[in-house]
Amino acid sequence: MTLRTSRRKFLITVGASAASSILLKGCLGNPPSATNNASSSTPSAGPVAAGDAPETTTVKLGYVPIVESAPLIIAKEKGFFAKYGMTGAEVSKQASWASARDNVTIGSGNGGIDGGQWQMPMPHLITEGIITNGQKTPMYVLAQLNTQGNGIAISGIHAGKGLGLDISGAADYIKGFQSTNGRKFKAAHTFPNVNQDFWIRYWFAAGGIDPDNDIDLLAVPSPETVQGMRTGTMDAFSTGDPWPYRIVNDKIGFLAALTAEIWPYHPEEYLAIRADWVDKNPKATKAILKAVMEAQQWCDDPNNRAELIQIVSGRNYFNIPASILEPPYAGKYEMGDEKPAVNDFKKGPLYWKDDRGSVSYPYKSHDLWFLTETLRWGFHKNSITDIDTAKKIIDKVNREDLWLEAAKEAGFSDIPTSTSRGVETFFDGTQFDPENPEAYLNSLAIKRI
Template identity: 30%
Template sequence: MTMKSLGDPFSEKNDLRHGASCGCETCKSVSHSSAAPIMSPEAMLERAVESAVVRSVFGHSDIGRRSFMGMMGGGTVAAALASVFPLDAAKAAILDNLGTPEKTDLNIGFVPITCATPIIMAQPMGFYERYGLNASVIKTAGWAVARDKSLSGEYDASHMLTPMPLAMTLGAGSTAVPYIMPAVENINGQAIVLSNEHLDKRDPKQWKGFTFGVPFEYSMHNFLLRYYVAEHGLDPDVDIQIRVVPPPEMVANLRAGNLDGYLSPDPFNQRAVWEGIGFIHILTKEIWEGHPCCAFAAPLSFATDMPNTYGALLKAIIDATQYASNPDNRVEISEAIAPTNYLNQPVEVIQQVLTGTYADGLGAVQQVPNRIDFDPFPWHSMGVWILTQMKRWGYIENDIDYKAVAEQVYLAADAKKVMNDLGYDAPDITYKSHTIMGKIFDPAEPEAYVKSFAIGKG
């Protein structure tokens, strides 16, 4: 499978229109990488159980485990264990009977945006501690850094954009490494902001020649901006320029005139209004109500090597996400995540985002309680939609099994199990149709959906 890369995604000067002849290191790494093999959730869980059983036999001796695996061969381990151990029962009970976390001191990366609210607040508000973890949440400048620190093992788990674990698993923009996304962090929570210089250009058809910022190439921000302008007749690869700008640098670039606008995570949309340099053109919830944005993700190896730690961390994240979903808690949360070591933003700005009572930069105060919301369930259909947009815009050039990849990465079964254990409701299905700008997306027909657009490369 050949992937399209768009250069160094952390550079604010990156134009998201690199061609096949681009010689940048990221493009080279993509062209020489191969897609990771598809692993079903069943296979993932079996690997985790095998790892736990082998660990129980050999303790924490890496030498003993490796010798056993080398002697038996990876393909025969499951059969050998099954002959003496009830693997099926273990798989059914793995999240029911979590033991002591194998590792309690964890490093979790986050980019300082309100989409990371559950991951951030879980530290000062005690959610990690509640599940026996001593987690350090580490502020990260941008998504390329978050990706690279996660790939290097510096982060045990990380706040990521929902397309990122899909791209990383496929080897798009990085070395192919299997990643899992067992929980969404937030839904909605983004906006298109324009410079006050463009108060007279509210119609997207007037945006030809504009330069927009997005926080990362593999982001809902990029895909929603592309979708939005294309629906208004503009080709995002021809009629506008899209540049990757780390979220903390969005406002400064808008002020300097380097950007005409951006589709960014908050609080930087609201911060532009706060500083009097921009206005909110549209909330992304008006493009797609309930769309996913950010997520909790980790290498597959994190879950398979340390299933107890993984289970405890997932419980902490989902518990915090559900707490954040209650509007009554948003003012308290705003104060918890405002300090310098977290978002480093005025509490008032964060409150405007989380409560949905905000100035729009056009002289009005809006009341939109679900401007941002929090729902941990990782719908497989959302993953399929993201993959269709990767195909539509040339990030995936060859055929792809949309359903298999979405189900490999988005661990809906794990989310449902933990949500139910904690007393929260979870869907009984993992696929549903979605409506984006009035057009219905049927996850059962992804390729037909890609081909239905007049603008795009898919």
């Protein structure tokens, strides 16, 4: 089968055309001075030294218009890419996660992209050919883009039924929904077997609900899900801002939980680029990393949030009213359903540093959680068979070494000294120790493994 035929099969299957991606050349602004980086105590790097000049000045990075993409957009708009020599860097809006997958598989030379923003563990799955019809496209994970900024929204028809952070008290209601309504409780996320699927699965399972048997859980594009919540045919939705707050703002439903409550300071979405591009352009890769890191620091400065909102909400990027982004970026969430509002800057999106340490650094321990959760639910069981296999894939894909080199060359502070962030604790008390992922799996009541 030719690549063209294979890709056509992809697009028919997922119902999204990679050709529908829109290339956006952001307006280049003046690079801000180091004094604007309130969240970094180290002055930003100076002009690119001749020996550090990137091998190429161009790269095409894809993004999906949710808050996770902000560092890529800001690196373009505020001139950070240009500052580090990547004067031809482009950011390319993707019609869907499936389009992003297809576009990175064909590469920029064939009209696609070199890399960009990803839900995890998409880079690992693409590397192994697991979600690309067996066509392996090796990728490197280079940085985490953000933490938080996600939520689980519930249709307004379920108000007053106890659907909050802990839904154990609503388990009978959810499981019995079919007997009284003629269909199972229906929940959605935007792409299978990755971040937003994992968040809602964890939430359901912690409440005693089997997401594979007690409900219908499926991947649905965001607009279709919202319309389903309007008409009463969709019950729950796991996605990134601005969608959860928009659902509340439009009085379609309420927020059951923020992912910041489910797993405080959890790993969210990542920057990953094709391995062949990185191997060919190591200096350009580090230039991209420096630009993204500086953009992350800029994004985390509260004094810059108003400008950040104006930039990303614009027609070229998210194309939504700025007012929809203002509350989440301030950590202010009206939860609805008579729940107390959240007013905590640290529960909104963070990009450079949080109370656990670095946000940007690509901890291998976080990669391991995503692949351990993949094992938990029996995803790709013919390809990811055990923890040892997962670790081998992580060692191929995770390039924390390039992050460290770039951060040190740029003179940035807050550089982690370990590839592990240590033990992670979830809202229900469950712990994930990256030194013993088997114990985590054994502790879970609902699982497929």
